[in-house]
Amino acid sequence: PVLVVDFGAQYAQLIARRVREASVYSEIVAHSITADEVKAKNPIGLVLSGGPSSVYAEGAPSFDPAIFDLGIPVLGICYGFQVMATALGGEVAHTGAREYGSTPVTVTDGVNALLAGQPAEQTVWMSHGDSVSKAPEGFTVLASTESTPVAAFANDERKLYGVQWHPEVKHSEHGQHVLENFLHRAAGIPADWNSGNVIAEQVARIREQVGTGKVLCGLSGGVDSSVAAAIVHKAVGDQLVCVFVDHGLLREGEREQVEIDYVASTGVRLITIDAREQFINALAGVSDPETKRKIIGREFIRSFEQAQADLIAEARATDGDPIRFLVQGTLYPDVVESGGGSGTANIKSHHNVGGLPEDLQFELVEPLRTLFKDEVRAIGSELGLPDVIVQRQPFPGPGLGIRIVGEVTQERLDLLRKADAIARAELTAAGLDREIWQCPVVLLADVRSVGVQGDGRTYGHPIVLRPVSSEDAMTADWTRLPYDVLAKISNRITNEVDGVNRVVLDVTSKPPGTIEWE
Ligand code: XMP
Numbered sequence: 001p002v003l004v005v006d007f008g009a010q011y012a013q014l015i016a017r018r019v020r021e022a023s024v025y026s027e028i029v030a031h032s033i034t035a036d037e038v039k040a041k042n043p044i045g046l047v048l049s050g051g052p053s054s055v056y057a058e059g060a061p062s063f064d065p066a067i068f069d070l071g072i073p074v075l076g077i078c079y080g081f082q083v084m085a086t087a088l089g090g091e092v093a094h095t096g097a098r099e100y101g102s103t104p105v106t107v108t109d110g111v112n113a114l115l116a117g118q119p120a121e122q123t124v125w126m127s128h129g130d131s132v133s134k135a136p137e138g139f140t141v142l143a144s145t146e147s148t149p150v151a152a153f154a155n156d157e158r159k160l161y162g163v164q165w166h167p168e169v170k171h172s173e174h175g176q177h178v179l180e181n182f183l184h185r186a187a188g189i190p191a192d193w194n195s196g197n198v199i200a201e202q203v204a205r206i207r208e209q210v211g212t213g214k215v216l217c218g219l220s221g222g223v224d225s226s227v228a229a230a231i232v233h234k235a236v237g238d239q240l241v242c243v244f245v246d247h248g249l250l251r252e253g254e255r256e257q258v259e260i261d262y263v264a265s266t267g268v269r270l271i272t273i274d275a276r277e278q279f280i281n282a283l284a285g286v287s288d289p290e291t292k293r294k295i296i297g298r299e300f301i302r303s304f305e306q307a308q309a310d311l312i313a314e315a316r317a318t319d320g321d322p323i324r325f326l327v328q329g330t331l332y333p334d335v336v337e338s339g340g341g342s343g344t345a346n347i348k349s350h351h352n353v354g355g356l357p358e359d360l361q362f363e364l365v366e367p368l369r370t371l372f373k374d375e376v377r378a379i380g381s382e383l384g385l386p387d388v389i390v391q392r393q394p395f396p397g398p399g400l401g402i403r404i405v406g407e408v409t410q411e412r413l414d415l416l417r418k419a420d421a422i423a424r425a426e427l428t429a430a431g432l433d434r435e436i437w438q439c440p441v442v443l444l445a446d447v448r449s450v451g452v453q454g455d456g457r458t459y460g461h462p463i464v465l466r467p468v469s470s471e472d473a474m475t476a477d478w479t480r481l482p483y484d485v486l487a488k489i490s491n492r493i494t495n496e497v498d499g500v501n502r503v504v505l506d507v508t509s510k511p512p513g514t515i516e517w518e
Contacts, residue, residue: 007051023191035066048080073187081162088136097147099126124165206235217327224329248276249399289518326362406445451501460501
């Protein structure tokens with residue numbers, strides 16, 4: 001792999017993704033990694049990320065300088081550039097000339113591989129206080145800005161390169177090209193990592209891990225579990241059994257999507273647990289959001305456990321081989337965020353499945369552990385999954401249960417399901433699916449207002465539209481949907497859904513509002 005050394009800012013994940021966009025596999029490692037540890041990972045290149053601090057600041061993230069002597073090509077970015085300069089005898093000065101944001105840069109050497117083929121004048125994204133004032137010996141300066149004489153340098157002999165700006169952000173016009181130049185031209189790394197290879201590699205790995213054992217997967221219908229199951233199925237076929245719990249809080253067509261489209265495109269063995277009655281009974285009389293969530297979580301585990309117990313009993317009865325493996329759709333950001341690598345599986349297993357009992361003792365199969373979401377989608381498509389599954393927007397596990405503000409009843413679920421289907425259909429028809437992160441449709445079941453429909457007075461419920469734009473759901477902004485689309489949704493919902501006489505738009509960002517209403 002190419003190792004991306006994380007100096008503690010948010011840039012490392014972005015760099016890792018950009019390296020992969022250049023068809024080179026990358027992994028993130030902590031800056032405390034030693035030269036021996038690097039050697040053990042046998043990387044074909046290193047990228048040092050930006051960081052939060054000055055190389056002179058107290059507690060500034062350190063880096064083992066012996067890594068520069070390993071003969072592995074290295075690209076230093078921003079803080080990483082300064083770390084390289086300092087370690088190799090250059091000078092970094094606290095000039096006070098801070099550069100932040102879009103900055104014009106002049107490429108003074110377009111012959112060197114790093115900036116070859118780049119325009120002499122371009123705009124890049126800067127974010128630094130200190131500057132490299134003198135390149136280390138043996139290094140050629142490749143670019144400068146008005147206040148930074150050494151904005152990029154190279155030492156071809158040692159295969160060491162650096163840029164002061166952030167090539168990984170889109171604001172740097174030719175940033176991706178700089179990364180590709182480093183990887184392909186300077187370091188000579190081939191562009192041969194793609195979803196086809198990932199699938200082949202994971203299939204081999206799963207076969208090795210699982211052998212002839214049986215594997216269980218809880219399918220939610222979401223992107224991650226769907227793709228994880230599909231890849232495991234490709235590896236071990238009917239050794240995999242998927243369990244899908246229909247809790248009655250699904251949106252229109254969702255169960256069919258899993259039972260028909262998903263099964264048709266993958267051929268997985270699927271067992272649907274029809275738990276609709278169980279859930280609606282358990283939710284009767286409850287309107288407090290947290291209580292609802294707890295009940296839904298508990299009932300979900302109950303149904304899943306029951307299915308497990310049945311399957312395990314069946315497996316024992318037929319061939320004495322119990323189910324030993326459980327598939328999880330854990331993604332790379334989860335792994336990085338919970339400490340980057342070993343020892344994180346258990347934390348996630350509880351979180352992801354909602355608290356599997358300890359004594360079940362499954363061994364986890366996590367085929368997406370090294371991947372980012374967009375890569376998971378690409379792999380899903382490569383595996384032949386339809387767009388309705390692969391491009392699906394996030395939908396909460398508790399489903400419509402937390403989109404009815406008030407008690408959950410069958411009648412209200414049916415009403416909300418209809419309104420939601422209309423909103424989704426119109427957003428899709430308007431081509432807005434990729435623009436919005438998700439659009440919860442919420443029923444205010446305890447609120448009524450007066451309306452007039454036909455010749456009569458109505459006293460109905462409002463439906464709230466909550467379209468949001470987001471990168472990661474941690475923060476979000478309300479999406480400025482075109483008025484004509486809003487008008488169409490509003491008309492259709494009030495005309496077609498009995499009991500609704502008003503459609504309102506939620507114009508709150510997150511924070512202060514969360515995306516869901518409960
Ligand atoms: P909030 O409402 O916290 O939502 O801003 C952030 C993101 O998480 C989703 N969400 C959930 N997903 N189980 C899930 O699997 C849940 O209990 C849950 N609650 C919220 C929400 O849809 C949004 O994408």
